[in-house]
Amino acid sequence: MAAPDFEHDLVGAISHLRAFARSFANDPARADDLVQETLVKAWNSRDSFTPGTNFRAWLFTILRNVYFSQHRKLRREVDDPDEQYQNSLSVPPEQHGHLDLADFRTALGTLPSDQREALVLVGAEGFSYEEAAEICGCAVGTIKSRVNRARNRLVEILGDPELKGGHGAAHATDRLVKDAVRG
């Protein structure tokens, strides 16, 4: 790809890289650090991008690699900040009448990271299962099962008396169903 096109596409993808990075690191500053390192790596290895293939998928793969190589180092050296983040979110959100975005994010944060990643790639970024599998370096079936488990877990956390016979979650479900009906 010619350098100006590459640069143009790279700039255009930054906002998506930032959003994807937040699914790994909840701290926005840490997420942005990930993006910066991804940009450097992408720029330096731009010759390895095959024109005509999915540019965003290529970038996401790089970001993932950056994250996991940092993560391994972190785990060896100090307490893992992302693990602390997970632990701080291990309590499900309180139900208070409606499901706002903050509740949703909290629930999303309690998912195992591989499930959250699969759900974000497929459900939010709109990648196909095949593309998501390529980004994560795993089988298509694995992605499908992660997405399914993530969805089921979210319904469980956010509450659904019809499915779970739980209590106190009726409003959240009402809201979800109303939203769904409104389209």
Place this chain on the structure above:
Amino acid sequence: MTIPKSVQPTQHVAGESDMDEEPAASIDAAIQGALGRRLRESYEEVVREEVPDKFLKLLDDLKLAENVGGPTGSKVGKG
């Protein structure tokens, strides 16, 4: 000393007994639809944030570094 992939244990898949009842399909679909919208909303909120200048500056720096170190010569050295 790497273990061939074929030897690695396969992942345990939850048995059907873990899920006794199939939820009503329509309610399930409605909830999944609403969840999907929440997910996209939450993600799009970050996508729509203005991209901080530091990223564009970084790309400029990368380009600049390449030009300076490029084969077309530079002003490095005595003039």
